[in-house]
Amino acid sequence: MDIQPTERTGRKIVVKLFRRRSVERVDVQSIDDAIATVKAETADEAKILQDDEVVYYTERNGAIEDWERAWEHEKRRLSAEESAWDCPHGVEYCYEDDRCIDCQIDRAAGNVSDESPVGRGE
Numbered sequence: 001m002d003i004q005p006t007e008r009t010g011r012k013i014v015v016k017l018f019r020r021r022s023v024e025r026v027d028v029q030s031i032d033d034a035i036a037t038v039k040a041e042t043a044d045e046a047k048i049l050q051d052d053e054v055v056y057y058t059e060r061n062g063a064i065e066d067w068e069r070a071w072e073h074e075k076r077r078l079s080a081e082e083s084a085w086d087c088p089h090g091v092e093y094c095y096e097d098d099r100c101i102d103c104q105i106d107r108a109a110g111n112v113s114d115e116s117p118v119g120r121g122e
Helices: 031-040 064-081 101-109
Strands: 013-019 022-028 045-050 053-057
Touching: 013 031, 022 031, 031 045, 031 053, 031 064
Parallel strands: none
Antiparallel strands: 013 022, 013 045, 045 053
């Protein structure tokens, strides 16, 4: 990803929808809104620009659904670096709001508290 995903931004986000004989420009509030706009429209090509820098381009990045998954994964990876959840099973991709299967089993069985060792100050 060229531009790191963010939840909120003071930046200007624009979707450009390229049709056979026209280009439609739609101002949006977030990347999520931009993705929804691209999915809802039937354009030949689409671009998502953030501060006039191309973030997504159909020709370069392929289907919006594939790019959205990669963007969500990257956003999650970045938020994990700031996450206070420490998986007791040592699973790298276990998050406080999206636990690994072992943590889900432990929680369902009532074997552990919902607070991680980091949250308890250990």
